[in-house]
Amino acid sequence: MPLGRAAGPTLVAAALCLVSACGGGSGTVAATPSASVAASDDSAIRPDCLNDDERSKGDPPGPLVALMGSGPKGVVFAPQLGDDACQWIEKARELAGKGYHTATFSWGDPAQDSLPAAVARLRAEGATKIVLVGASAGGGVVLQEAGGLEGVAGVVALSPVDVYGGMPGLAAYKGPLLLVTAEDDTNPPLQMVKQYADQHPGSEQFIKIPGNAHGVVLLAGDEKLNATIDAFITGNLGP
Structure with a gap:
């Protein structure tokens, strides 16, 4: 199975300030969560990136889920391999400020359970429609699950x-899909992302970016791509 590629620290355009690390060398996530994983509620140890009014939920060795905002319109951000809830925190915070109910997570063990746990936490707080956003290994998880x-x-x-071989697989998802990749990225290669588009039984947008940027780095300085993703979220959840 292909692995996510390492990426250096990144400042993502406008609203994003993402420390990017997709990981590499190992196809697994550590069996124990990081020291920032909360035991059960906001009073437990929290990631340093959270503000006082933001919430963290988790039951080790499962994932830590960070939550912001409220309401029925939800967005879940899945980080890259080896990264945590802080990678997408600025984008999650930005959308929460616009009225969306957002969540992101630090990978738990088993990693495949992390996205479902984040979605369940968001739904328990009242989200009824959810857009999933993921990069690299996180992108694979949102596609497959x-x-x-x-x-x-x-x-x-x-x-x-x-990376994780999530189930039930892309063929089971018939809703709107936005795929983004760099033309010269080698992991995944462009042909593999084209195959994902072919496997999807619903409607999709497929955006190819010049160069070899990977994962969240694709968003750095690209106002058009950031606006396209925001429009996709708004179009499927409402303003």
């Missing part, structure tokens, strides 16, 4: 790499 999750209204996958 979307069809088995309730309330998914759209999927955004940046440089998707299927």
